[in-house]
Amino acid sequence: MNETALRRIFTVATPLLLIAAWWGYVELFNVPRFVLPPPDAVFEELVRLFASGTIWPHLAHTVGIIVAGFAIGSAAGFALGFALGKWPRVERIVGPYLFFFQTAPKIALAPLFILWFGLGLTSKIVLTVSLVFFPVMVGTMLGLRSVPANLHALCAILKLSPRDKLLRVELPAAVPEIFAGLKVAAVQATIGAILAEWLSGGTGLGYLMVFAGTTYKTPLLFAMVLVTSLLGIAVYQALALTEKWLLSWR
Amino acid sequence: MGHKVEKLKPAEKTSSLPVLVSAQAVTKIYRSRHGDSVEALAPTTLDIHEGEFLSLIGPSGCGKSTLLRILSGLEPLTGGTLTWRDGPPTAGSDVGFVFQEPVLLPWLSILDNVRFPLDVFRASRAEANERARAMLALVGLGAFEKSLPKELSGGMRQRAAIARALVYSPRIVLMDEPFGALDLLTRDRMNDELLRIKAETGSTIVFVTHSIEEAAYLSDRVAVMSARPGRISAIHHLDLGPQRSEAIKDDPRFYQWLSTLRKELR
Amino acid sequence: MGHKVEKLKPAEKTSSLPVLVSAQAVTKIYRSRHGDSVEALAPTTLDIHEGEFLSLIGPSGCGKSTLLRILSGLEPLTGGTLTWRDGPPTAGSDVGFVFQEPVLLPWLSILDNVRFPLDVFRASRAEANERARAMLALVGLGAFEKSLPKELSGGMRQRAAIARALVYSPRIVLMDEPFGALDLLTRDRMNDELLRIKAETGSTIVFVTHSIEEAAYLSDRVAVMSARPGRISAIHHLDLGPQRSEAIKDDPRFYQWLSTLRKELR
Amino acid sequence: MIRTLLSLAGFILAWWGLVVLFDVPSYLVPSPLELAEKFWFLTTQAGLFGHVPVTVIEIIVGFVIGTVVGVAAAVLFTRFPMVEVVLNPLIIFIQTAPKIAIAPLLLLWLGLGATPKIVLVAIVSFFPVLSNMLSALRSIDPNYGALARILKMNAFQRLWRIELPQSMPLLFAGMKVGVTLAVTAAVIGELMGARAGLGYLLSLGQETADVALVLVAVILLSLIGYLLYVALGAAERRLLGWHESRASAAPAVEG
Amino acid sequence: QEKVTIQIDGAAVPYYLPMFVADHYGYFKEAGLGVEFLYANAADILNNIAAGNVQFGFPNGDAVISARANGLPVKVVHSTYQRGIGAVLFKTSSGIESPADLEGKKVAVTSYGSPNYIQLQVMMAQAGKSIDDVNVEIVGTGAILDALKSDQVDAIVFSMLRYYALQAEGVDVGMIASDDYLPSKGNVLVTSESYLASNTEQVKAFITALDKALKHIVEGDVAAEVAMAIKEYSPTFAGQEEIVTEIINEVFVKTLWQSDDTRANGFGYGNLESWQTTIDTALEYEAIPEKFDAADLVVEKPSEL
């Protein structure tokens, strides 16, 4: 009870404290605007963006990529993790390529994505997916493999179909591992969307950031950084809540 | 004394019941991670008859659980053959297994745990609930159907696991020390319930226990195992009649069997 | 019959030994996730005397494990007080606990598991190995010191857990159905070993069991618990003398106690 | 091993075949031969192997710092949940804040040398480790907590002897994700301002439309990441022989 | 000896020959400077200069205008490249020959408000058309070249140096230089106002060394210097000495480093009038928020600092 109250206080107080620290730093060290604009300048910029409505198409674009990339990426990651987790032989054959591909820096591969998927939305979503799937895949693989041996025995006794086994036993048992991956994936989805927009296109928060960066509009830049981070935090918190609910039995 | 000891004889003429499953020179060698191997089961031959109650007794580590797991198909053989009369069980509802530790799904309530097999076998919701509730009442957990496994005591968890294994009336039930964590009174009650269920459904039961009284009280036959390498040293056909009840404890033959079995185990 | 029943009397004049820990009107209410609560322990008063062997018996789910966990400090009280003569134990080596399930660390070999407390207490490596090996030999696992817990049978795992709890000769040992998964022979041997260790170290032992024979064989006093809400319904001081051995089974008073306790449990 | 080599050979042959068959111009996809030539040229004449250690050191140092801080943060969060409430938004903020935006700040605070790159690598590899380690610590069987309390183990003993071993599988999963991110972070770091390193070579290749150079840099970077990944896998196999996920196969009997 | 760092746009390509020559022949040392080269993109360079992370920068002139208009206290102390190096690049197969041919084509720029977008606007306007007549695609610097190579777009507005790089790669490209339509500046030597004020000597020293190097190259053997630069500073270009020499002779020596202005006033002369035109055009096309005086940004005669 006391703890929840404290928790509530902190959820409000932490951001305020951070803003105060930011402001204090800018004032005290006389940090120039183009390195780090003061909070009020960023706030004004935010107000302007929202009041004039210019932000909406950009926001919608980015949210769209995040959601699509996250959804497709986690689904793909889950499917791959499932295949690799269930059939170690598959892991031995395709694993090395997957891991190799995954470590290749995405910024360098981006031109390839454009080559293959064009300049449109597809290549952006593909880029996001390529960042999202891996943590989910690793989590799913581990989760499915960590199912306790005696639960496997129970399934074998009851001759559960693979589908039943997956849905009724393996998935619930793998929730902690899968969600650990999903949370990382949520952050990756935001990074991916921004990176994709950085590479091409004239809409989206990522584009606005490049625009702000190359035209030295630092308040706009930091306003976008804030909005993106809030998006990331929102996705993350949604996941954390879902996980808490799914794991309420613990 | 009128009892018959079969010393590892493959065919058991003594039983009039048809053989349900026959283990022929079955062996099990576990390989441990360091490469050394443990011979958990030396060549073991055992017929299990349709509808009988067979107990396995023997010292800790002698291979009782291993034999049970082999019979259930959980553990692959490293030698010998396992022959089922009508082919190995194909439906999940054919075999019931009570593990040595209660294996419950920690995210399901007790009721849902007991209902789990029925859900898997796609029984109707209403019927599943009804049967699961009845089973829970039988094991004395009626008041705890909403609890999670971690909210139960050790013995209560084991009772839930027993309820789950019996709720779908499997044709053969394999039970690994099911009543070990129960107090005497509950244990006696569970023994009688088990006999009643068996009489009703005609199930075959293979039962591992450390209690000689329990083995003698419940079983048509008792297989005595000895350790390292595990093997069946004797099989006793108990001539205490098919109908068991508290009355049997007045029968002197019951006590004779107790002392015989106790001696066998030394 | 010469035995004394203390009906929940706080002070026990009958015992000449000093009180080690005293539980005064201790209660435990568990809150489950749906907000409803289970009264696991109604106000319970119990003194545990230095160097005594006290058994707790009672039906499944009556609160034996809960009481033991409260005594060990694992479970916070929801009412009453717990008073230690010299203050609550401060060193980890003061208390030994055998959990109802063997809680072994799956990544350590059996030897390392048994040595674990000694490593935590920073005993020298050589001494730790020697004592752990001796303890393993005692519980009959000498040949399995390199195995991993998952490579052992249920009973063997439980024996390893017992070895771990006794390896550092704790002043008070709390044991929750330690011998439940063992066969009679092993159990008898372990009973005698436990008595021997107790005599050597002078430890105080609180012991949960479902076996009345075991309780009577081992204990100075037996506390009988009844269920829902759990409470101590009677404490019996067994007048079977301080030295226990197989010989006690020739003493008619032993059998009188068995039948008394059995009746109490009905 | 042989199978890996065979499959690798197959892959290269297929690549070559495609390039030859469809007459792909080398500015789109160079053939393996061209790439090999480029590689040879770079090593012999352009000091390629002077660039490799620069990046490798950034990756490894940053990754180790990120992992250690991640584990420490997870432990701190489970011991003091309030700390998590306070710090979590900040952490996610730092994770999602585009690195291009904070790069000048990092340079301002940390100078132009290897430090900002290492910090960037640490930041990105920190998060998967934290996330997985938290899950792991929260999944620990309460029985082990009870054992620790009985033995009155101190916080360090509990961490070292119980929590870390128990968390190993998830921790390794987090580190595997972290290592792949670390490579990208090192590249981004080198784009912020550098004169050596594979990330620098990569940007040089992009600046001069030198596809072969880009590919050589990418392949080397992937190789570094992959080798680290393999090393982690090997360590995992050594340490996790006991764990279910490492049992030779799931139960042999299924249907 | 004073240690200073210069951040150069992009990467170590041999076209930054003056820097390499100044370093190789010890001109920096003679001037009392120990110079370290670092590479980054223009925006980062200007931010770092403004923040004092580095002392000198060598970014594109357009980027400097934008930075200054947004309040970064940067100063062009040496207009090294007299002309802009922006250009429209396209594959010759696309049939494009003049800006008018861009009508209806897909043209990639790096962002709205970027110099290359303004250049495109001016070109279209001078061809009697408008920016709405082309299909503008936004493609970031990381992918813009590949977009052209893989025919995702018909033309890109980017750096003319890529023209030569693409040719070297074997792509059949054509180019329209933007500077013919809108005067601008390529790479220029930049420092911050405060550094210029407090360390005038160092800035002068740098300029002296740079001028010396430019003179050395212009009057000397370009081929030999290119060979030296590739060997010591830009080894990935090994084997391309000939073409680099040709480009430097034809483009850099003739039109970038030297102009009528430099012949009259010395290297790096900052023609304020031409700078002002660029600034005014940027304002006209709303690329910068407010007008400012070229004299505030540019040092007209570096040699007279």
Ligand SMILES: Nc1ncnc2c1ncn2[C@@H]1O[C@H](COP(=O)(O)OP(=O)(O)OP(=O)(O)O)[C@@H](O)[C@H]1O
């Ligand atoms: N997975 C395994 N790997 C290696 N050895 C094993 C494994 N499982 C069991 N064993 C060994 O096989 C032997 C028989 O084990 P089993 O579990 O069948 O004994 P049990 O008769 O059930 O004993 P208990 O009464 O103690 O449960 C033991 O010696 C044990 O060490």
Ligand SMILES: Nc1ncnc2c1ncn2[C@@H]1O[C@H](COP(=O)(O)OP(=O)(O)OP(=O)(O)O)[C@@H](O)[C@H]1O
């Ligand atoms: N964590 C928990 N949450 C809620 N209820 C609990 C919890 N642990 C135990 N209980 C309840 O407390 C009561 C006593 O449990 P306890 O484990 O002490 O029984 P026990 O006497 O040890 O039984 P057994 O012999 O079966 O082990 C039971 O009714 C059980 O349901």
Ligand SMILES: [Mg+2]
């Ligand atoms: Mg067993």
Ligand SMILES: [Mg+2]
């Ligand atoms: Mg209990």
